[in-house]
Amino acid sequence: MSKNPYQVIPATIYEIIEESPTIRTLRLRPERPIEFRTGQFVELTIPGIGEGPFTPSSSHYVKDVMDITIMKTGFVTEHVHKARVGDVVGLRGPYGTCYPLEKFKGRDVLIMGGGVGMAPTRSLFLTLLHDLDDYRSITFLAGARTPADMIYKYQIDEWRRIPKVKFLRSVDKVPEGESWDEEVCLVTKLLNKINIDPHDNPVVVCGPPVMMKFGTFDLLKYGYAPRDIYLSMEKKMYCGIGHCRHCVIGKYYACKDGPVFTYEVIKDEENIWE
Amino acid sequence: MIVSKSEIHAFFKRCQAEGLGGFQQVIVPRRSMVQPRDLFFTALNDKVEMVLESYRTVDPLRALFYFPRERILGGDVPKVKRLVVGAKACDLRGLQVLDKALINAEFVDPCYAAWRRNTTIVTVDCAEIGVSCHCNLVGGKPYAEEGFDLNLTALDVDYYHLSVGSAKGEELLALIQSATTITKASPEEKRLVSENRQAAVRKLQIQNAGLERGENYERLKKADIRIWIEEAQTCCGCGGCTNICPTCYCIILNDETTGKEFIKDKSWDSCQVNGYARVAGGATPRPKMFERFRNRYLCKFVNMPANFGLLGCTGCGRCIDVCAGKIKFTEVIKNVMEAKQVQETEHV
Numbered sequence: 266m267s268k269n270p271y272q273v274i275p276a277t278i279y280e281i282i283e284e285s286p287t288i289r290t291l292r293l294r295p296e297r298p299i300e301f302r303t304g305q306f307v308e309l310t311i312p313g314i315g316e317g318p319f320t321p322s323s324s325h326y327v328k329d330v331m332d333i334t335i336m337k338t339g340f341v342t343e344h345v346h347k348a349r350v351g352d353v354v355g356l357r358g359p360y361g362t363c364y365p366l367e368k369f370k371g372r373d374v375l376i377m378g379g380g381v382g383m384a385p386t387r388s389l390f391l392t393l394l395h396d397l398d399d400y401r402s403i404t405f406l407a408g409a410r411t412p413a414d415m416i417y418k419y420q421i422d423e424w425r426r427i428p429k430v431k432f433l434r435s436v437d438k439v440p441e442g443e444s445w446d447e448e449v450c451l452v453t454k455l456l457n458k459i460n461i462d463p464h465d466n467p468v469v470v471c472g473p474p475v476m477m478k479f480g481t482f483d484l485l486k487y488g489y490a491p492r493d494i495y496l497s498m499e500k501k502m503y504c505g506i507g508h509c510r511h512c513v514i515g516k517y518y519a520c521k522d523g524p525v526f527t528y529e530v531i532k533d534e535e536n537i538w539e
Numbered sequence: 540m541i542v543s544k545s546e547i548h549a550f551f552k553r554c555q556a557e558g559l560g561g562f563q564q565v566i567v568p569r570r571s572m573v574q575p576r577d578l579f580f581t582a583l584n585d586k587v588e589m590v591l592e593s594y595r596t597v598d599p600l601r602a603l604f605y606f607p608r609e610r611i612l613g614g615d616v617p618k619v620k621r622l623v624v625g626a627k628a629c630d631l632r633g634l635q636v637l638d639k640a641l642i643n644a645e646f647v648d649p650c651y652a653a654w655r656r657n658t659t660i661v662t663v664d665c666a667e668i669g670v671s672c673h674c675n676l677v678g679g680k681p682y683a684e685e686g687f688d689l690n691l692t693a694l695d696v697d698y699y700h701l702s703v704g705s706a707k708g709e710e711l712l713a714l715i716q717s718a719t720t721i722t723k724a725s726p727e728e729k730r731l732v733s734e735n736r737q738a739a740v741r742k743l744q745i746q747n748a749g750l751e752r753g754e755n756y757e758r759l760k761k762a763d764i765r766i767w768i769e770e771a772q773t774c775c776g777c778g779g780c781t782n783i784c785p786t787c788y789c790i791i792l793n794d795e796t797t798g799k800e801f802i803k804d805k806s807w808d809s810c811q812v813n814g815y816a817r818v819a820g821g822a823t824p825r826p827k828m829f830e831r832f833r834n835r836y837l838c839k840f841v842n843m844p845a846n847f848g849l850l851g852c853t854g855c856g857r858c859i860d861v862c863a864g865k866i867k868f869t870e871v872i873k874n875v876m877e878a879k880q881v882q883e884t885e886h887v
């Protein structure tokens with residue numbers, strides 16, 4: 266008999282990193298390693314509360330532990346933010362499609378991550394770094410609302426020292442009392458600060474819906490082809506296995522045909538940005 | 540093969556009473572006491588009178604395989620061996636959709652799969668047609684041609700023609716043979732089968748004359764949105780239509796974990812209610828009623844065909860009977876398919 270797709274693997278929280286006032290990273294040690302490919306997602310259960318789909322933010326080369334970065338946005342995530350070190354949560358997965366790293370080989374890879382959308386793209390970034398020789402260059406454009414909302418600040422210096430890596434950051438605004446000496450603009454406008462040949466090079470976008478939408482339009486204007494724009498349609502998934510139909514985007518399921526889609530594939534479906 | 544009605548009815552009763560064939564439950568349609576036109580599935584016992592040759596029940600066959608609420612993790616996989624007698628062709632088509640959705644190479648719903656495995660289905664041709672029946676408009680027939688274990692066609696008041704459609708059906712037939720007298724069908728009797736079937740088809744054609752609309756369902760998607768707004772006017776979003784549909788399978792999951800073991804329940808959801816597919820932060824995919832109303836039609840006629848190669852509508856007509864807004868599903872389809880088409884789809 267086939268195995269129950271709802272079976273969860275208990276995982277212990279061994280560390281919590283408070284990334285911003287609303288975002289934290291759970292560092293998890295599952296009872297058995299969960300092998301995933303970067304871009305795929307897992308379902309995380311807070312016992313007795315519920316579950317939600319999240320993309321790991323750690324590299325897929327790291328097997329016995331997993332980082333998941335989560336923003337407080339609703340009922341389940343509120344409880345994620347109440348969790349403490351030592352608590353046990355449930356994980357099932359991985360589900361869905363991954364970033365097609367084979368196609369990225371030998372290319373200039375551009376990554377655009379906004380807000381908590383930096384989480385799945387950090388997983389990609391860290392995975393790419395593992396095989397840095399395989400890629401021509403990696404450019405990461407990171408955006409957040411304010412400096413306080415910017416996540417993974419503690420790793421930025423280390424990342425910027427890596428050859429072939431360019432890491433630009435912007436915030437939408439700098440409230441009084443906060444300081445920021447990098448760009449102040451929408452993350453999509455960072456495109457003006459780089460110089461990549463859009464021809465035949467991949468770009469990965471993940472962030473809030475408006476950012477995905479206008480980011481995609483800006484990338485098209487910049488010269489990227491729809492087939493080279495990879496979108497992570499993150500937030501729609503629910504059961505993770507194509508059994509609840511919640512994440513249907515026209516003829517596609519975000520959970521099975523995605524979450525990683527090229528713009529080429531979904532551009533003609535309705536309401537993709539909502 | 541030919542079997543007498545009284546003998547095979549008695550056989551079904553013995554399956555229930557004596558556990559013949561190892562069946563622990565025999566489920567049949569019976570008439571509602573309040574509204575005799577309505578049929579419901581019920582567990583057979585001495586007091587139940589089975590009604591096999593009429594049209595489909597009020598409750599979809601799906602509900603016997605996909606419960607309104609069921610423990611999907613941390614409970615026992617269902618093990619009851621069941622015999623369902625009197626299922627209809629349209630409902631069988633519904634199960635074909637669910638089979639593709641819930642039992643596939645990637646992921647299997649353990650409860651649905653177990654109920655399917657442990658249940659033998661005897662279909663019976665429709666001799667009567669319900670007022671909302673329209674299987675003929677979706678390429679269906681009022682009799683099953685595949686997917687059943689055993690099928691019965693009434694020849695006259697006394698006899699059924701019987702055919703076998705699966706290995707489970709073979710097993711059941713062997714059992715029936717041991718308990719009843721089965722004879723070979725004569726050419727005359729075979730002719731009667733197709734005559735009776737044609738008679739039912741004709742009733743459907745007459746009933747649904749004028750509602751034909753072709754099969755170019757992309758037109759539903761491309762129709763001017765104003766027609767949808769109009770058609771949805773009396774829809775109150777009660778979700779009756781999705782609950783009663785033979786192919787709807789949307790669910791929500793409830794985490795019921797209290798102790799160490801993880802426990803999850805699934806329950807029916809409805810794309811007609813506003814909270815459907817609400818994501819963290821509160822956004823829903825279709826906040827307006829007419830968008831949700833339209834979604835149900837697109838799901839059945841455009842998305843499910845793309846996903847499964849099968850229409851999501853079996854023509855059972857239950858959504859017409861149940862509708863609080865007195866909306867006639869078949870008329871909506873026709874009206875929308877005949878409405879003005881617009882090119883761009885980003886109009887909602």
Ligand code: SF4
Binds near residue numbers: 595627630679854
């Ligand atoms: S829709 Fe067709 S198959 Fe279903 S009950 Fe009515 S006549 Fe029978």
Ligand code: SF4
Binds near residue numbers: 773774864
């Ligand atoms: S049964 Fe009728 S009123 Fe209720 S949601 Fe369906 S179409 Fe709307």
